[in-house]
Amino acid sequence: MAKIKRIRLIRTRHDASWTIVKVETDQDGLHGIGSANDHFNPGAVAAVIEELLAPTLIGRDAGAIEDIWQSMYQSGYWRNGSALMTAIGAIDMALWDIKGKEAGMPVHRLLGGPCRSAVPCYAHASGKDIEELSEDVARYMEEGYTVVRCQLGDYGGGGFIPAARAKRPTNAWPAKAVFDEETYLEAIPGMFEQLRMRFGAEAKFTHDVHEHLSPQGAVILSKRLEPYRLFFLEDVLPPEQIAWFRSIRQQSTTPQAMGELFTSPHEWLPLIQERLIDYIRVRVSKGGGISACRKIAALAEVYGVRTAWQEGGDNDPVNQAAAMHLDMAIWNFGIQEENSFREEELEAFPGHALLRDGHLYANERPGLGIDIDEEKAAKLLRASDTASVYHRPYPIDRKADGTIVRP
Numbered sequence: 001m002a003k004i005k006r007i008r009l010i011r012t013r014h015d016a017s018w019t020i021v022k023v024e025t026d027q028d029g030l031h032g033i034g035s036a037n038d039h040f041n042p043g044a045v046a047a048v049i050e051e052l053l054a055p056t057l058i059g060r061d062a063g064a065i066e067d068i069w070q071s072m073y074q075s076g077y078w079r080n081g082s083a084l085m086t087a088i089g090a091i092d093m094a095l096w097d098i099k100g101k102e103a104g105m106p107v108h109r110l111l112g113g114p115c116r117s118a119v120p121c122y123a124h125a126s127g128k129d130i131e132e133l134s135e136d137v138a139r140y141m142e143e144g145y146t147v148v149r150c151q152l153g154d155y156g157g158g159g160f161i162p163a164a165r166a167k168r169p170t171n172a173w174p175a176k177a178v179f180d181e182e183t184y185l186e187a188i189p190g191m192f193e194q195l196r197m198r199f200g201a202e203a204k205f206t207h208d209v210h211e212h213l214s215p216q217g218a219v220i221l222s223k224r225l226e227p228y229r230l231f232f233l234e235d236v237l238p239p240e241q242i243a244w245f246r247s248i249r250q251q252s253t254t255p256q257a258m259g260e261l262f263t264s265p266h267e268w269l270p271l272i273q274e275r276l277i278d279y280i281r282v283r284v285s286k287g288g289g290i291s292a293c294r295k296i297a298a299l300a301e302v303y304g305v306r307t308a309w310q311e312g313g314d315n316d317p318v319n320q321a322a323a324m325h326l327d328m329a330i331w332n333f334g335i336q337e338e339n340s341f342r343e344e345e346l347e348a349f350p351g352h353a354l355l356r357d358g359h360l361y362a363n364e365r366p367g368l369g370i371d372i373d374e375e376k377a378a379k380l381l382r383a384s385d386t387a388s389v390y391h392r393p394y395p396i397d398r399k400a401d402g403t404i405v406r407p
Contacts (some may be wrong), residue, residue: 008021010374093368126151179405185221230314235261237258347373
């Protein structure tokens with residue numbers, strides 16, 4: 001039995017935004033890696049690992065994954081916060097990586113074996129107007145993607161109006177543009193009407209609201225999008241307002257995907273049990289790692305809900321690999337959010353998942369199949385970027401009167 005000997009954190013990427021945990025054992029060369037990535041608050045996750053979790057794990061059997069998960073979950077007494085769950089998720093991934101290496105097989109085979117040949121992904125198409133967006137959609141479809149997310153610019157795009165045109169207080173916050181819900185509720189159905197006219201009924205589209213709407217607006221948008229038969233509508237409500245999914249379900253047949261901001265079972269549990277969503281989109285690291293997310297998937301299967309694990313441009317190849325192994329092994333897989341990386345980033349993670357023709361392909365290497373080249377990872381960092389000056393709070397959108405719009 002391999003014992004945990006040391007737990008280290010490796011900071012990387014050109015902007016220092018990725019943190020990878022490395023769990024080393026007392027057996028020469030046997031280690032595992034996991035994603036401790038938190039783009040907006042990496043220092044908090046690092047502190048939880050280094051100050052809270054790591055000291056309790058040294059000397060423990062690396063194969064006691066479930067017991068270690070449960071002990072980490074209670075180690076801070078207060079539970080389910082983003083920093084704690086990400087820290088737990090990172091170590092959990094690393095332990096599954098070690099377990100697979102000890103068994104001599106990839107993690108998805110430890111989880112029961114493959115349910116599919118490869119993992120279909122959905123692409124992220126965007127454009128400043130419908131013409132530019134349409135060209136981006138066409139490009140992804142030609143690359144082999146069967147499902148494409150469609151956005152007018154960034155999150156909330158289609159709902160922003162120039163601040164100079166908005167009726168704002170004389171003492172309003174400085175802003176170039178402000179978000180207007182009614183503008184958004186008109187623009188997005190119009191966007192899909194034009195996309196359907198160009199690409200026909202067989203194209204599969206999603207859209208990410210990114211929680212920009214009021215609960216009433218979320219109901220209205222879901223109803224207005226029914227004629228365009230979306231694959232799903234993503235994150236139409238913030239976690240604080242999930243009870244409104246009951247109203248959406250009663251009034252709309254638009255499929256719903258939810259969970260990007262979830263870190264607690266008390267958020268996703270009622271949505272699955274009451275069949276109020278069609279896809280659960282927890283990020284694997286934020287949900288507590290492979291151990292926790294395979295339980296989410298098992299529960300979701302019972303209630304007819306499918307998975308669509310969250311990725312996003314801030315995520316790293318290690319979390320992507322963990323999600324892919326889950327995708328391969330669970331029957332109720334729905335779709336995987338794609339994430340592409342720079343060539344030099346992939347070179348720092350040998351054994352990374354292969355994204356080709358709209359699918360992720362797993363390799364047969366033991367464990368997660370991915371490792372980190374620490375020398376190349378160090379070279380990714382800019383010389384001017386250090387953890388001590390890292391400060392990237394989430395950007396704030398506001399309405400015309402200055403009210404903050406929640407993601």
